[in-house]
Amino acid sequence: MKPYKEMSKEELVSLKAELEKAFEDAKGKGLKLDMSRGKPTPAQLDMAMDIMDVLNSDSDMKTEAGIDCRNYGLMDGIPEAKQLMGEMMGVPADNVLVYGNASLSIMYDAVSRSMTHGVMGSTPWCKLDKVKFLCPVPGYDRHFKITEHFGIEMINIPMTPTGPDMDLVEKYVQEDAAVKGIWCVPKYSNPQGISYSDETVRRFANLKPAAEDFRIYWDNAYVIHHLYDDKQDEILEILSECEKAGNPDMVFEFCSTSKVSFAGGGIAAMAASKANLEFIKQSMTVQTISYDKINQLRHVRYFKNLDGMLAHMKKHAAIMRPKFEAVLEVLDKELTGLGIGEWTRPLGGYFISFDAMEGCAKAIVAKCKEAGVVLTGAGATFPYGKDPKDSNIRIAPSFPTPEEMAAATDLFVLCVKLVSVEKLLAA
Amino acid sequence: MKPYKEMSKEELVSLKAELEKAFEDAKGKGLKLDMSRGKPTPAQLDMAMDIMDVLNSDSDMKTEAGIDCRNYGLMDGIPEAKQLMGEMMGVPADNVLVYGNASLSIMYDAVSRSMTHGVMGSTPWCKLDKVKFLCPVPGYDRHFKITEHFGIEMINIPMTPTGPDMDLVEKYVQEDAAVKGIWCVPKYSNPQGISYSDETVRRFANLKPAAEDFRIYWDNAYVIHHLYDDKQDEILEILSECEKAGNPDMVFEFCSTSKVSFAGGGIAAMAASKANLEFIKQSMTVQTISYDKINQLRHVRYFKNLDGMLAHMKKHAAIMRPKFEAVLEVLDKELTGLGIGEWTRPLGGYFISFDAMEGCAKAIVAKCKEAGVVLTGAGATFPYGKDPKDSNIRIAPSFPTPEEMAAATDLFVLCVKLVSVEKLLAA
Numbered sequence: 001m002k003p004y005k006e007m008s009k010e011e012l013v014s015l016k017a018e019l020e021k022a023f024e025d026a027k028g029k030g031l032k033l034d035m036s037r038g039k040p041t042p043a044q045l046d047m048a049m050d051i052m053d054v055l056n057s058d059s060d061m062k063t064e065a066g067i068d069c070r071n072y073g074l075m076d077g078i079p080e081a082k083q084l085m086g087e088m089m090g091v092p093a094d095n096v097l098v099y100g101n102a103s104l105s106i107m108y109d110a111v112s113r114s115m116t117h118g119v120m121g122s123t124p125w126c127k128l129d130k131v132k133f134l135c136p137v138p139g140y141d142r143h144f145k146i147t148e149h150f151g152i153e154m155i156n157i158p159m160t161p162t163g164p165d166m167d168l169v170e171k172y173v174q175e176d177a178a179v180k181g182i183w184c185v186p187k188y189s190n191p192q193g194i195s196y197s198d199e200t201v202r203r204f205a206n207l208k209p210a211a212e213d214f215r216i217y218w219d220n221a222y223v224i225h226h227l228y229d230d231k232q233d234e235i236l237e238i239l240s241e242c243e244k245a246g247n248p249d250m251v252f253e254f255c256s257t258s259k260v261s262f263a264g265g266g267i268a269a270m271a272a273s274k275a276n277l278e279f280i281k282q283s284m285t286v287q288t289i290s291y292d293k294i295n296q297l298r299h300v301r302y303f304k305n306l307d308g309m310l311a312h313m314k315k316h317a318a319i320m321r322p323k324f325e326a327v328l329e330v331l332d333k334e335l336t337g338l339g340i341g342e343w344t345r346p347l348g349g350y351f352i353s354f355d356a357m358e359g360c361a362k363a364i365v366a367k368c369k370e371a372g373v374v375l376t377g378a379g380a381t382f383p384y385g386k387d388p389k390d391s392n393i394r395i396a397p398s399f400p401t402p403e404e405m406a407a408a409t410d411l412f413v414l415c416v417k418l419v420s421v422e423k424l425l426a427a
Numbered sequence: 428m429k430p431y432k433e434m435s436k437e438e439l440v441s442l443k444a445e446l447e448k449a450f451e452d453a454k455g456k457g458l459k460l461d462m463s464r465g466k467p468t469p470a471q472l473d474m475a476m477d478i479m480d481v482l483n484s485d486s487d488m489k490t491e492a493g494i495d496c497r498n499y500g501l502m503d504g505i506p507e508a509k510q511l512m513g514e515m516m517g518v519p520a521d522n523v524l525v526y527g528n529a530s531l532s533i534m535y536d537a538v539s540r541s542m543t544h545g546v547m548g549s550t551p552w553c554k555l556d557k558v559k560f561l562c563p564v565p566g567y568d569r570h571f572k573i574t575e576h577f578g579i580e581m582i583n584i585p586m587t588p589t590g591p592d593m594d595l596v597e598k599y600v601q602e603d604a605a606v607k608g609i610w611c612v613p614k615y616s617n618p619q620g621i622s623y624s625d626e627t628v629r630r631f632a633n634l635k636p637a638a639e640d641f642r643i644y645w646d647n648a649y650v651i652h653h654l655y656d657d658k659q660d661e662i663l664e665i666l667s668e669c670e671k672a673g674n675p676d677m678v679f680e681f682c683s684t685s686k687v688s689f690a691g692g693g694i695a696a697m698a699a700s701k702a703n704l705e706f707i708k709q710s711m712t713v714q715t716i717s718y719d720k721i722n723q724l725r726h727v728r729y730f731k732n733l734d735g736m737l738a739h740m741k742k743h744a745a746i747m748r749p750k751f752e753a754v755l756e757v758l759d760k761e762l763t764g765l766g767i768g769e770w771t772r773p774l775g776g777y778f779i780s781f782d783a784m785e786g787c788a789k790a791i792v793a794k795c796k797e798a799g800v801v802l803t804g805a806g807a808t809f810p811y812g813k814d815p816k817d818s819n820i821r822i823a824p825s826f827p828t829p830e831e832m833a834a835a836t837d838l839f840v841l842c843v844k845l846v847s848v849e850k851l852l853a854a
Contacts, residue, residue, distance in 0.1 A: 037499070039498055039499055040498060042495065042498075045488075045495065045497040045498060048497075049484040049488075050484050051484075052482050052483050052484045052486060053483050053484045055479050056479050056480050056483070057476040057477050057479045057480045059479060061472075061476075068469065068472065068691075069691055069692070070472040070475075070689040070690065070691050070692060071466055071467060071469075071472060071689070071690045071691050072464070072466055072685075072690045072691060073691070074691075100527045100528065100718070100719065101527065101717075101718065101719040102715045102716060102717070102718075104714070104715055104716060105714055105715045108713060108714045108715070112539055112543060115542075115543050115553070116539060116542050116543065116553060116577060117576075124553070126542070126543060126551070126553035126554070127553070142713075142716075145713045146713055149544075149710065149713040150543060258499075262497040262498070262721060263497065263498045263499045263716075264495075264496055264497050264498050264499060264500070264501075264717050264719065264720040264721060265496070265497060265719045265720065265721035265722065283576065286535060286569075286572045286573055286576040287531070287532055287535045288529045288531055288532045288535070289529060289531060289569075289690075290528075290529070290691050291527070291528060291529075292527065292528040292691065292692045292719065292722065293691040293692065294689060294691060294692035295692065295719065295722065
């Protein structure tokens, strides 16, 4: 089929009629599918159920060093959990704090603390006229919600195939002291599945921020979430790169087992320089006596080490891969060459990113919904929910089955075609 | 023995020599005991070990309504956990949010959120020149640390046998719009074990605060932590009292199972009016996708309801009671009539409060430490760690055995006597 833009008006009108009929047929099927959120599917959660047997009433509840996990204490995590989460991030255990069940809470906490207490002695942000964050787009809606919630001005930074546009990042960070942070998902980014190139990571590590309290918010959410055994992205380890560059304190790294063990009951961690951790612990010691060490112990005894986690993630990949491939197969077959959309082919993570023709995303999402397929709201991948081009759509293949994903994507491409034709006819 | 204050100088000098010898003997025993923190003892934790068997790899991980606790969602807690924690506090489940493992974190969060976002639409406290909290004294050091951490000015309110001095509370709350909160442990207070009288609770509920964003921070930490079956304090339920008084939004209540199941792995909750909860959820939805629902499910399936918790707490009482009685027996026997100290006789909670002669608390704690018994630092029960009279000492009997507690208290009374004699001689 030829590109839509090269079609005559008559061809488009005739195509539109055809697509409308197909859409009515599709609506009649009564689909009810949700590809809106990056939720693990029950089969993935089932794989981790042996974790529930690790501790029972006969278990020794002490850490290797003899600390009773049932009682108060060890505010910043049990040593073996620091070790495990450190291995996951590729950093020493000494640079790790282990928290409760959600890395999102740690990120919120990091921003909230900066608002009220500054960063390692800097002026609390709530005392400043203006605080800004850089937001690589498309990106993760929940990151943007945190900064929006605290009234932080967000600046869009376009993503490229190697990571955020680093010329722009350098310009903002190095020239504007109001820029205090940047949200990054450096590996298998949300939603594009892009992994930052070595050059990108090194340019991050070598930033010379105008603000002493600028930090890179490095959300390594998909650090071991590969789809393939033989094709895997790896990125440079940011803490050591920052240290090499003479910027040891410039990064906060976050990760969790939410998409390894249980999305509702995993463990989460943060990594940073010791100077950062010392400052953070001044608040932490006021905030809690300890996080749930029993769940930390459960995870450590189950996974043992990074190899244990990687072996587990291979099982996840076997579930996720067919779903991604089902989506890509339909997109490739139905949309290649039409010039009405582009999409990513991630090797890991939880999402496929789709860019429709400008001004079409909202209409496509609405059309899909009309026929029973729920997508992430158009615009959600941008700060303030506003995609300036109304183009980006995030596809989350994890929850439905491969068959459901194929059916949902069939409908999706139909909606893309129909909305694109309407757009071209209206132009 | 006659009161020390009625002794002649000669009598005191001779007594001092005798006590010094006894102290040297005691030092020689090489005691090593800690009665500094309100930590459950391993025997209490052992009693809850069956909780570890409640969920295993064969378990149905869904709530009664069919929500999978292993996955994302139900940000504010599973319904049955709201029900359980609501029963514990005596409030409807609809007024409850269930969080992670620590009520202290919920309190920190409540103050932190007020700093950055105000309370139900009020000006964020970080934008105000001055924010003040009332602090009934002696009180809980970790409460005071939270307000100190946020630069909130703390005002001491003396405790009476029926609760805080309500004349003073009313005066401050009703006249000063900078007063935004008061820290309360209304039942078996920390450290005195005092329970607020009905009149006190009603006067709280009927406050007419100058500040619209004034809240009572009602830390019901020891709500079911009785020592006796036949002698128990009960207090009025504050949410309904506030509602009756036309102040439905004036209270935040906190509780947890830290001293019911596991101090390091329980569940914690907050109760408030629906208007408060709606406002809090605006932040919560940014802060997390959900807390650990698996641990919520574990607790609900184990305890089932309030009766299950109360039955469990009877077992705790059987362990705690002899420790409290061991302390009181020594205090009664050794110090009655000497006029050098007063102490409380709580019917529940985790502490006994001791008031030494003015200017003696620090010296007593130091003496005890010299001979191997660690007490909570003198002053800790007051804001900024400053006891104006240097008189109050918190005794935490929970962790050591009854025999150890008796030995520790023997040393304690010896130190009280010695320091008191020295004080009187120096006067």
